[in-house]
């Protein structure tokens with residue numbers, strides 16, 4: 001999935017930092033996990049702890065990181081992904097109006113253009129079925145999260161947006177007019193007891209310990225809760241009150257890492273309380289915290305401090321920028337390393 005701050009293209013660089021600085025480690029904690037791409041990449045090497053404030057991210061983590069096999073849906077007696085991909089129109093149409101949250105809020109029927117009416121209703125149908133199956137104990141928790149993860153991963157491919165759910169396009173992108181199709185997610189078996197969390201990183205840090213702590217907080221003021229509200233609502237399916245033209249959720253938790261005044265305190269608190277031997281931080285030269293501020297915190301609580309710079313244009317060369325942006329080579333992705341006595 002396209003995600004602000006995704007480290008999908010930086011995995012090799014993070015691995016290089018690990019290989020250069022860490023001789024042996026058993027566990028890896030991805031405490032700002034987002035799409036879980038980093039946690040998933042390192043799952044083959046370490047026992048994984050992962051976490052994010054967003055519930056939709058937690059569902060992906062539960063589905064892909066905690067699970068070590070693709071659930072078999074024995075009790076259900078058929079393959080749900082295949083079933084959802086072959087739904088008959090009259091079956092979907094049988095969904096009562098009070099269960100049509102996405103149709104009535106994110107499609108033209110609700111005055112917004114995030115999703116076509118057909119796809120919005122299909123999402124409502126799928127989401128309602130998954131809840132029913134769980135309630136009737138036809139699927140277990142692992143199966144539930146796997147299906148939510150599969151659904152969440154499929155939605156961006158048919159969303160009428162340019163990047164995030166901060167706004168929808170005024171005209172239909174042809175992608176959004178395609179039929180929603182669910183795809184299986186590959187699950188790696190690392191034969192370890194991996195754990196996913198859905199809480200504030202600063203609270204969680206007081207209750208966990210391990211070898212490597214990977215810190216990839218938001219860089220700027222863009223709150224993930226506003227930019228991915230639709231995925232959050234599909235994951236929670238809690239029929240929230242929506243606000244304004246964009247339809248963001250009311251009363252969402254705001255991250256301190258997106259607030260200039262408090263971000264440094266939050267970061268220092270996190271590093272101070274970390275009971276991990278190695279700390280790796282991803283950040284950007286465009287971020288709310290300055291390089292010196294990050295360095296000061298890591299040197300105050302750790303040793304063996306190092307900073308690696310990756311040219312943004314190189315990092316994005318397979319992605320969006322392709323040398324066309326105005327960063328003139330000044331914009332850099334940063335990876336920091338420090339060792340901590342615990």
Ligand SMILES: C[S@@+](CC[C@H](N)C(=O)[O-])C[C@H]1O[C@@H](n2cnc3c(N)ncnc32)[C@H](O)[C@@H]1O
Pocket residue numbers: 003004005006007008031032033034035036037038051052053054057199200201202216217218219224225255256257
């Ligand atoms: C830069 S993104 C992480 C991207 C991720 N590494 C990836 O490759 O997809 C930052 C993430 O931090 C999460 N976040 C923000 N504040 C948080 C907090 N206080 N505790 C936990 N997660 C938080 C956001 O929801 C977002 O998913």
